[in-house]
Amino acid sequence: MAGAMLLTGVVAVGPSAAAAPAPDCAVPFPVADLTSGAAVHGLTVSRGTTPQEFTGEVLGVLSDGIAPGLDMVVAELDSPAIDAAGGIWQGMSGSPVYAEDGRLIGAVAYGLAFGSSPVAGITPFEDMQGYLGAAKPAPAVEVGPRLAARIAAETDATRAEAAQGLRQLPMPMGVGGVDLSRARKAARAFGGSELLTADSYRIGRSAGPASAGIDTVVAGGNVAAVLSHGDVTFAGVGSVTSVCGDRVVAFGHPMSFTGKARLGLAAADAVYVQEDPLGVPFKVANLGDLGGTITDDRLAGIAGTFGAAPPSAPVTSKLTFEGRSRTGQTQVLDKSAFADVTLLGGLANHDRLVDGVIGGSETQAWTIRGTRSGQDFRLRYADRYQSPDDISFTGAFDLANVVYTLSTLSNVTITAVTNDVAVSDDERRYRVAKIYQRTGGRWVDVTGGTARVRAGKDLVLRTELAGSDGTTRTFFRQDIPVPKSLRGERGIVSVVGGNLFQDEFFEPTTFDAVQKMMRNNLRNDEAALSLLIGDGRSTFERNRTSDPLPRVVGGQKQVRVQVVR
Incomplete structure (x- = not known):
């Protein structure tokens, strides 16, 4: 589900040394056999890493509700955590919902369009088992008058609110390592960002040396799809639907709907669920161990394999200022994150070392390495920048623009980006x-x-x-x-x-x-x-x-x- 938007923490660069997650290899419950009023139960995490149970009741089935041939099960869910939050939350996507006999009906993935509610749209596990994803995404699902009346009768939602339909639980991107207001300002000046949006959440920092192990990625537990980690983290956090062997399926809806994917598969530790009276509550979580690869980003959910993380490319910012120095580095797993990581990684390293918004000047020396049609290349450039107001901001864009262009070329693979920067408070020009x-x-x-x-x-x-x-x-x-x-x-x-x-x-x-x-x-x-x-x-x-x-x-x-x- 919608990405728990505040992710953070220490990220392992390779597979976790912990034991593999316990498999459940769930058996699907046929949607055709569901009846209105049937009791259900499920698993999710609102705090920590251990799944807690919730209960519920089937309200109905929307035929072709998600896409042609892909139905949606609608249920009302209940637990102390759901009651406290005012409804299901971002980060609950993927939470498994079981029938009374223990077979898996599907994954929580959609919520009422009007706002917070205990009513959930469930993606059938019958379809998640096959990791389907060739259909068109359905941003909204209509609710007919009979089901709208039942939702109104069983919940606090009015018939008019229920009639607005269901929509995918939000999946904003979790962003860590840079002040979010600075990041958004930089993204606007950059001409926009596909990853950083108005809905993105700031990532905090975990308070202890321990982080969630990959063995906590179990049915109902937390799971993260990671685009980058290090100085700048981009990731979406949701819930696991089922684990079988070395494979996991989660979310119940796409993250970016890319089909094939190459993202990091990581554990996460939920801090709490934040209420949001104007929208959908969201899970606040710390990113844990990286221990696998998300290989599929499909209509019915994401899927991945435990083991090695995908290959990564470092984006490095080496900075000196007033006799001090800091080297910041981010590992990029998905090429869509290269430009944003280059932009925000440089800005974050400036803010950390310069420690203030100052006027000044700086020299930069870039090196970009990669392959073009299988042949190695190295591009180098050097320049000087000056600003009377904010030197950290002024010099942030040229390298990011070059990296953006290269990252969009189908025959180009970036393998490393390095920027050596010397900052001075000298504003003269x-x-x-x-x-x-x-x-x-x-x-x-x-x-x-x-x-x-x-x-x-x-x-x-x-x-x-x-x-x-x-x-x-x-x-x-x-x-x-x-x-x-x-x-x-x-x-x-x-x-x-x-x-x-x-x-x-x-x-x-x-x-x-x-x-x-x-x-x-x-x-x-x-x-x-x-x-x-x-x-x-x-x-x-x-x-x-x-x-x-x-x-x-x-x-x-x-x-x-x-x-x-």
């Missing part, structure tokens, strides 16, 4: 202020004016930078030979600071474009001079780039050029 021409044995300010040069001679220019602290710096002398053939022609020379441009790394959409930009992009601490002379039929063009400077450079100045005889 430069801007292009003036352009001088060497003429008549002296330097003449020609900014905004005209530089005249004889055909066949050198056009000699230099640039003056103005510092934000009131200082000036003269640099970047360029001696450009002008051919005799350009007599009488006119042109323009422009000097631009690299920090004038923003968001360049949003643009590339192919591997070749990414590679070209990382090789040729104008750094924020460089300046570029471009000269263009001619009428379009025959043009003379020269481009020069300065060496990197100790500050970012912004601004732009132009000078007209006239070639005289």
Whole structure:
């Protein structure tokens, strides 16, 4: 079910050393044999790792309620925990519901659309056994007037509320390792996130050295599907429906409905169930041992195999600030998490080490390793960033954009991302202020004016930078030979600071474009001079780039050029 949205804790990087979970190899109860009013019982966890029992009564069966050929069983459930929460909760998805004879009817997976209620939509275990998932997802299930009247008669819901139907219990993503308000702000500036949404919950930190072992992943127990773990954790927590041999089936509905999957299978330890008077209650849980792979993300639930976790790729942020250093690392199991982990992992490491929202500057040096069509590649880039307000935020996006593009390419596999960052509270910067021409044995300010040069001679220019602290710096002398053939022609020379441009790394959409930009992009601490002379039929063009400077450079100045005889 909906992911218990606050996940956390210590995550083992390999299979748990604990004993394997106890199998139950449940026998399915045919939905066709269910009758209205039949007593049911089930297992779920509201606190800790040990499943507790709940009871209930079948209210009816919605034929094709989830999808064509996939019915939904509707039942009213009861237990002290359900009563205390005001109804079933996010994180209860997958909780097994049994008939009186012990056969497994199915998994709690849906709740009334209007809000918190003890009424549950149950995915039949007959269908979960086969891990079905080729049908279209059904975001809402209509309830007919007869069943709506029965729900109203048996529960606190009104007939109008019941008639709104049932919907999949929410599955927001649990996010750990970064302040959620900062993460959402970064995601908005990044152009959105598929993982981090308004419904995502913050992950806490478990209070003790012990974490839930993989042996606690039993029928009715907690289970987590993990996309990344380490500095930044992305995971969804729900409940186990059945374990048989080395396989487990859970949730009773999809997580992301990808069909085939490659997520981490982990245990979880429930802290409590949080009431929510405006929505659906949710389970608060700590992520436990990682001990398997989620292989299927299907319409009727998720399924996985105990043992080795899927291969992971590290995203590493190495940071220094005022003599201190910290290396943060996140292991990414699913490629859909690469960009978000890169963005939020860098931001989290900044916030942890810098320990405040400050203005300043920083240098970054990236290395991205991977394979493209089976061939190894290594991409490298370095730059400088500056902000008067929040240097941690300003420098967070370029690398994440590149990683996003690469992670969406079908023939590219990222194997490691590393960013070496040196942060300073120095907020000073430069801007292009003036352009001088060497003429008549002296330097003449020609900014905004005209530089005249004889055909066949050198056009000699230099640039003056103005510092934000009131200082000036003269640099970047360029001696450009002008051919005799350009007599009488006119042109323009422009000097631009690299920090004038923003968001360049949003643009590339192919591997070749990414590679070209990382090789040729104008750094924020460089300046570029471009000269263009001619009428379009025959043009003379020269481009020069300065060496990197100790500050970012912004601004732009132009000078007209006239070639005289």
